[in-house]
Amino acid sequence: MIGRVNSTILPRAALSVILLGLTGCAAYQNATPEETTFPLTGTTLNVKAHDVPTDLIPVDRKDVKVIRRFDVKSGNREASWELKDGVLDLVAQCTGFGNCDARYEVQVPRGVKVLRDGKPTDLK
Numbered sequence: 001m002i003g004r005v006n007s008t009i010l011p012r013a014a015l016s017v018i019l020l021g022l023t024g025c026a027a028y029q030n031a032t033p034e035e036t037t038f039p040l041t042g043t044t045l046n047v048k049a050h051d052v053p054t055d056l057i058p059v060d061r062k063d064v065k066v067i068r069r070f071d072v073k074s075g076n077r078e079a080s081w082e083l084k085d086g087v088l089d090l091v092a093q094c095t096g097f098g099n100c101d102a103r104y105e106v107q108v109p110r111g112v113k114v115l116r117d118g119k120p121t122d123l124k
Contacts, residue, residue: 031071038083073099
């Protein structure tokens with residue numbers, strides 16, 4: 001009997017998880033943008049976004065501008081951004097039983113070498 005219950009419950013649970021995940025897709029688009037700027041010293045910027053989608057855009061400016069869109073439906077919000085020693089550390093996540101969606105846009109001065117998690121990357 002237990003095997004039969006599990007074979008019925010598990011597919012339904014998996015479907016529920018998939019559908020729950022789909023409802024949060026691109027929710028960041030409705031989030032109010034937050035932004036900050038950081039002075040850039042040096043010619044290299046290493047962006048660590050911890051698996052949060054991040055657009056890296058070359059622009060005519062001398063500093064680094066970061067725009068965060070972060071939508072939290074449930075769970076505890078954890079968000080931070082810091083530029084230290086050429087490393088831009090971007091965090092946007094929810095903890096606990098959370099449902100959230102985030103995306104960063106990083107505007108980088110033209111001519112700066114940009115790394116993503118320590119590896120060379122192309123700018124959008």
